[in-house]
Amino acid sequence: MVAKEVPRPPRPRRLVRGSQTGRPIMAALDLLGRRWLLRLPWEQRDNPLGTRALWSRCEAMSSNVLYLCLRERETAGRVGRNGADCYLLTPIGGALRAAIASEDACARQWAGTCASTDGGAAG
Helix, strand or coil, X not given: CCCCCCCCCCCCCCCECCECCCCHXXXXXXXXXXXXXXXXXXXXXXXXXXXXXXXXXXXCCXXXXXXXXXXHHHHCCCEEECCCCCEEECHHHHHHHHHHHHHHHHHHHHHHHHHHHHCCCCC
């Protein structure tokens, strides 16, 4: 069986989807727009996790997709591994986690306003 090549993640100052300039924000948006890429740092918000623990938290994600995402994030410098072979967020990955936490707070506030106007129906 031939190992699947890890796609090169978007990088600042290179051409990326939706941009010919390679501006850092465009490279970040390209990277973050990839499937599951925001879910993994969210699940790692409390502590480093091994592959099996990450997979159990990401219901409906195949193991192949998980390994591909982890390799992509490692190549992009967003995660590293500790001595226990758990994935941990790098400083840049931690900054993303903080941004996601801020968005979570905003989403919860939004959900509260929707519940009051929707009669409490889940959406």
